[in-house]
Amino acid sequence: MALRLPAAMRPLRTFGLTKPSAHQVRWLATPAHPVTRDSGRGTAMVFLNMGGPSTTDEVGDFLSRLFSDGDLIPLGRLQGYIGPLLSKRRTPKIQKQYAAIGGGSPIRKWSEHQCAEMCKILDKICPETAPHKPYVAFRYANPLTEDMYRQMLADGFGNGRGGRAVAFTQYPQYSCSTTGSSLNELWKWRQRLEGKAGPLDDGSDGTIKWSVIDRWPAHSGLVEAFAQNIEAKLLEYPAEKRDKVVLLFSAHSLPMTVVNRGDPYPAEVAATVHAVMNRLKNVNPYRLCWQSQVGPQPWLGPQTSSSVEDYIAKGQKDLLLIPIAFTSDHIETLYELDEEVIGESGHADTVKRVESLNGSPVFIQALADLAKSHLTSGIACSTQMGLRCPGCKSERCAESKKFFASQQI
Numbered sequence: 001m002a003l004r005l006p007a008a009m010r011p012l013r014t015f016g017l018t019k020p021s022a023h024q025v026r027w028l029a030t031p032a033h034p035v036t037r038d039s040g041r042g043t044a045m046v047f048l049n050m051g052g053p054s055t056t057d058e059v060g061d062f063l064s065r066l067f068s069d070g071d072l073i074p075l076g077r078l079q080g081y082i083g084p085l086l087s088k089r090r091t092p093k094i095q096k097q098y099a100a101i102g103g104g105s106p107i108r109k110w111s112e113h114q115c116a117e118m119c120k121i122l123d124k125i126c127p128e129t130a131p132h133k134p135y136v137a138f139r140y141a142n143p144l145t146e147d148m149y150r151q152m153l154a155d156g157f158g159n160g161r162g163g164r165a166v167a168f169t170q171y172p173q174y175s176c177s178t179t180g181s182s183l184n185e186l187w188k189w190r191q192r193l194e195g196k197a198g199p200l201d202d203g204s205d206g207t208i209k210w211s212v213i214d215r216w217p218a219h220s221g222l223v224e225a226f227a228q229n230i231e232a233k234l235l236e237y238p239a240e241k242r243d244k245v246v247l248l249f250s251a252h253s254l255p256m257t258v259v260n261r262g263d264p265y266p267a268e269v270a271a272t273v274h275a276v277m278n279r280l281k282n283v284n285p286y287r288l289c290w291q292s293q294v295g296p297q298p299w300l301g302p303q304t305s306s307s308v309e310d311y312i313a314k315g316q317k318d319l320l321l322i323p324i325a326f327t328s329d330h331i332e333t334l335y336e337l338d339e340e341v342i343g344e345s346g347h348a349d350t351v352k353r354v355e356s357l358n359g360s361p362v363f364i365q366a367l368a369d370l371a372k373s374h375l376t377s378g379i380a381c382s383t384q385m386g387l388r389c390p391g392c393k394s395e396r397c398a399e400s401k402k403f404f405a406s407q408q409i
């Protein structure tokens with residue numbers, strides 16, 4: 001079997017050079033990297049999500065990062081001042097909520113599980129990009145984006161060695177305040193850690209080549225996983241009532257300033273709901289409502305909590321809540337929906353919640369199928385990702401989008 005030399009060494013052999021160039025001297029004088037650009041290191045699969053504190057001690061830092069993020073909570077010039085104040089004030093209350101759900105968020109456990117299991121499937125169904133190495137990058141909690149990036153470099157990606165990585169958002173529906181914020185953060189750390197790389201002999205710069213799975217609101221596997229969980233929960237209602245249960249899809253809300261800027265999220269959440277209802281043959285009546293509003297500013301409604309109260313007041317007590325914009329359990333399902341909305345409804349026997357996707361094998365297979373189509377598509381990101389919101393004024397958005405859209409895969 002022919003031995004394939006690292007790219008930087010090939011000119012020496014091919015042209016019989018006896019005197020190496022300055023760059024080659026630098027290359028030869030440097031201890032060999034353990035992994036070269038041709039060593040078959042495979043593909044890094046990076047799950048992006050907001051994350052959550054794994055312990056109550058992490059709540060303060062988590063909230064501080066969250067309220068400092070102008071992509072998520074736009075506070076303008078006062079962000080650096082108001083953000084820490086808000087996070088400090090909310091910390092004791094939120095710590096109690098995390099204590100009530102077992103002392104921390106399960107989002108890290110589920111994200112690491114889903115990514116690792118997806119990579120195992122990918123190794124089998126997509127051998128041309130194997131091995132697939134799982135990474136998780138959270139926006140506000142450990143493992144943070146910067147730590148994930150440093151780990152990738154330590155694992156042999158980048159630093160003159162190239163390699164391919166896929167940023168796979170775990171928000172199925174794109175919002176500039178969620179996926180957009182995570183990508184802006186990823187771009188920021190990429191510029192800091194790899195932005196100064198110079199050209200190598202083969203014309204590349206040896207940095208990591210990124211592509212992005214930026215949205216997948218109506219992917220058939222995602223729709224199937226939601227539908228199966230809904231069908232399973234509907235079986236808990238008496239047969240004669242089952243078709244009349246109102247399905248209340250619930251997604252995290254957005255401030256109206258973000259919606260009116262032209263954020264694509266409301267339309268994409270509606271696309272998921274529409275696809276799931278079609279898969280369920282539109283038997284049950286349904287509504288889409290929005291949860292987790294904070295502060296006095298107007299947010300997208302109707303709110304999930306008031307929708308439940310209003311339907312109960314109208315005599316509709318069979319209500320099935322469906323978290324439709326998150327792929328695992330987190331405080332918004334375990335505390336806000338289970339403890340507050342259902343717990344305080346007075347009808348916990350008829351107001352129920354569908355299981356989150358968590359370890360669903362149907363869902364994990366869907367992640368692998370989606371990733372395989374992306375890996376073999378040669379596409380850096382969706383066409384939609386290249387388009388900024390009509391009201392976007394953020395240079396960070398402009399630069400980050402330009403970077404990801406220009407990647408040559």
Ligand code: FES
Pocket residue numbers: 176180261263387388389391392393394397398
């Ligand atoms: Fe949507 Fe910048 S806010 S692209």
